[in-house]
Amino acid sequence: xxxxxxxxPLLSVRDARVGFGTVRGLLRAxxxxxxxxxxxxxxGVVGESGSGKSVLVRSLIxxxxxxxxxxxxxxxLLEGQxxxxxxxxxLREVLGRDIGIVFQDPMTSLNPVMKIGRQIGEGLQLNRGLxxxxxxxxxxxxxxxxxxxxxxxxxxxxxxxxxxxxxQRVAIAIAIACEPKLLIADEPTTxxxxxxxxxxxxxxxxxxxxxxxxxxxxxxxxxxxxxxADDIMVMYAGRAVEMATTREIFRGPRMPYTEALLRSLPRLxxxxxxxxxxxxxxxxxxxxxxxxxxxxxxxxxxxxxCETEEPALTRDGARGFACFxxxxxxxxxxx
Amino acid sequence: MTDLLRITDLNVExxxxxxxxxxxxxxxxxxxxxxxxxGLVGESGSGKSSLARALLQLPPPQRGSVxxxxxxxxxxxxxxxxxxxxxxQMIFQDPIASLNPRRRVAEIVAEPLIVSGVRDxxxxxxxxxAVMEAVGLDPDVVWARRPHxxxxxxxxxxxxxxxxxxxxxxxxxxxxxxxxxxSIRAQILNLLEDMKARFGLTLLFIAHDLAVVKSVSDRVxxxxxxxxxxxxxxxxxxxxxxHPYTAALMAAIPEPDPDVPLGDTKLxxxxxxxxxxxxxxxxxxxRCPHAVDRCAAEVPPLREIAAGREVAxxxxxxx
Ligand SMILES: Nc1ncnc2c1ncn2[C@@H]1O[C@H](COP(=O)(O)OP(=O)(O)OP(=O)(O)O)[C@@H](O)[C@H]1O
Ligand code: SF4
Ligand code: SF4
Ligand SMILES: [Mg+2]
Numbered sequence: 001x002x003x004x005x006x007x008x009p010l011l012s013v014r015d016a017r018v019g020f021g022t023v024r025g026l027l028r029a030x031x032x033x034x035x036x037x038x039x040x041x042x043x044g045v046v047g048e049s050g051s052g053k054s055v056l057v058r059s060l061i062x063x064x065x066x067x068x069x070x071x072x073x074x075x076x077l078l079e080g081q082x083x084x085x086x087x088x089x090x091l092r093e094v095l096g097r098d099i100g101i102v103f104q105d106p107m108t109s110l111n112p113v114m115k116i117g118r119q120i121g122e123g124l125q126l127n128r129g130l131x132x133x134x135x136x137x138x139x140x141x142x143x144x145x146x147x148x149x150x151x152x153x154x155x156x157x158x159x160x161x162x163x164x165x166x167x168q169r170v171a172i173a174i175a176i177a178c179e180p181k182l183l184i185a186d187e188p189t190t191x192x193x194x195x196x197x198x199x200x201x202x203x204x205x206x207x208x209x210x211x212x213x214x215x216x217x218x219x220x221x222x223x224x225x226x227x228x229a230d231d232i233m234v235m236y237a238g239r240a241v242e243m244a245t246t247r248e249i250f251r252g253p254r255m256p257y258t259e260a261l262l263r264s265l266p267r268l269x270x271x272x273x274x275x276x277x278x279x280x281x282x283x284x285x286x287x288x289x290x291x292x293x294x295x296x297x298x299x300x301x302x303x304x305x306c307e308t309e310e311p312a313l314t315r316d317g318a319r320g321f322a323c324f325x326x327x328x329x330x331x332x333x334x335x
Numbered sequence: 336m337t338d339l340l341r342i343t344d345l346n347v348e349x350x351x352x353x354x355x356x357x358x359x360x361x362x363x364x365x366x367x368x369x370x371x372x373x374g375l376v377g378e379s380g381s382g383k384s385s386l387a388r389a390l391l392q393l394p395p396p397q398r399g400s401v402x403x404x405x406x407x408x409x410x411x412x413x414x415x416x417x418x419x420x421x422x423x424q425m426i427f428q429d430p431i432a433s434l435n436p437r438r439r440v441a442e443i444v445a446e447p448l449i450v451s452g453v454r455d456x457x458x459x460x461x462x463x464x465a466v467m468e469a470v471g472l473d474p475d476v477v478w479a480r481r482p483h484x485x486x487x488x489x490x491x492x493x494x495x496x497x498x499x500x501x502x503x504x505x506x507x508x509x510x511x512x513x514x515x516x517x518s519i520r521a522q523i524l525n526l527l528e529d530m531k532a533r534f535g536l537t538l539l540f541i542a543h544d545l546a547v548v549k550s551v552s553d554r555v556x557x558x559x560x561x562x563x564x565x566x567x568x569x570x571x572x573x574x575x576x577x578h579p580y581t582a583a584l585m586a587a588i589p590e591p592d593p594d595v596p597l598g599d600t601k602l603x604x605x606x607x608x609x610x611x612x613x614x615x616x617x618x619x620x621x622r623c624p625h626a627v628d629r630c631a632a633e634v635p636p637l638r639e640i641a642a643g644r645e646v647a648x649x650x651x652x653x654x
Binding site (some may be wrong): 009047071147165190193196198199201222224226251260261264267268272276278282298 | 379393407451486488489516517518519520521522524527528545546547549550552553569570572573583584587589590592593594595597600602604605606607617622
């Protein structure tokens, strides 16, 4: 992995934790996740619904706070600055300037009653000191850049006048307007059709490369991660269970859950009616987590130790995996 | 193989006010053969679900014929339609929403039996238990519980049990695994394959995920903006797509393999048009890389270009 100029990572997350108090007890949605992200790289965060992907990234940027009854712990360093130590105003400033965010539903980041051009220009005025006219001009340029036809006309329209794909383009324009160093995209194309999804992912990747942004791309779609991420973090039951380059994850997973997930996918290269290798059972209830490895009830490599002890993320060079009985290095999943 | 279901010139329109209509399904002609799985793919708004509901007469289509197992469903109402319905069942995308939250699982699965007049409670219990076991639910555990106590995957099993309890001939599956977690999808796809073999079912399998469709389908039909683009056996369709839209769809699939390079969809930039105002001629022409004047002027009819291969394009990519 290439280092930033100073040699340090752009983003460094240490032991991130988020717990929610529920009637059934403490739900550990994110349970001690650590990772580094270098400038310009894309980290794919994959895992199934409820594995903690969204809560993790939202907690990094203060979007799950004490207010929602959440208990947040750990350290989040952006270029060495601890975001968790910032005041609300300080955090807002960092968010406006250095971090752009794109969500699955563009309407969560768009204001339904404000013209699109103004929404894009707002951040530029606030964080980059542009005056109204300059911000409006830049907004039109950004709309053109994200592939919106007739940008002048669109700039004075409202979000509801656009299609879903167009709205996501606008949300991307807002996210990149202030030239952030980090772009967080949480399932940015899940709600879109495959052909539109393709266009939006191409757009994100192009913008990221041109601007040298780092990106955290959250997706449950392993195909999306395979095509777009440099590195992948696999989450299961609130923990990072495997971390490696994209090629390593797909070619030689070490953690049994990663392997099982890859094997269970239907492949275009298979003939019809090929029996899929399903993973039995289902993910655990996070409020009722017992001892031991969270994947143990579904794991074919399980041993006694797995039932009583929780495996920590072990490092093997740049890779990491949380398993007592990892697959041999270099083992291949037949694609 | 003979046809179990034959749809001819099916049209579904929804009024949207101001005298305007959404043309959800336009002149679709399609057959499902006895014992096969026919995959139906297309993007959102292409009319897949409208077509499925129109087959079941929920509501009846504006025009066209639906010949199912010797019955013209569009001509049937009330009692007559109810007599056919046991042979024709449906499974929906959102398993949790498709189950009545106030009912117990046993009641949910038994309901079609009651509706179709199975009066003997002992007989109902026997059949419900048998079908629960077939889909991998333990009757003693699930019997008196309610849907919210189950995960999406378990709810889909319950929905499949309900669809199977009357031993139907055809099950229309509308995105049956899209709402499920990746690790659960394979379980449900395998279950559908097993049930198909065990009960001799015919499936119409609707999905937008091409890899899923390929894995279960013998033949595949592709829809775009309410019209069929292409129908072919699954192997040929995926090896050599004949319609430019099928080719674009296939190139757009993100394959879970970093060594498979991203394909080129060759699509013209821009969004899919609104089904309220579909383009003249070929509905795909605003995004088609091969479009010429003729494509705007003439609607390309679905025609056979090779044995078992139908395509609606003036300039198919093969043949
Ligand atoms: N405000 C909240 N209160 C209580 N529990 C919550 C809250 N927000 C999230 N959770 C729980 O935290 C866990 C992790 O959720 P999260 O949304 O991060 O998962 P995810 O991996 O993003 O899933 P998806 O793929 O469905 O988006 C889940 O069990 C979820 O129900
Ligand atoms: S720790 Fe044990 S149960 Fe968990 S993944 Fe590894 S082998 Fe399986
Ligand atoms: S008929 Fe014309 S526009 Fe339509 S798919 Fe064929 S070439 Fe493209
Ligand atoms: Mg999420």
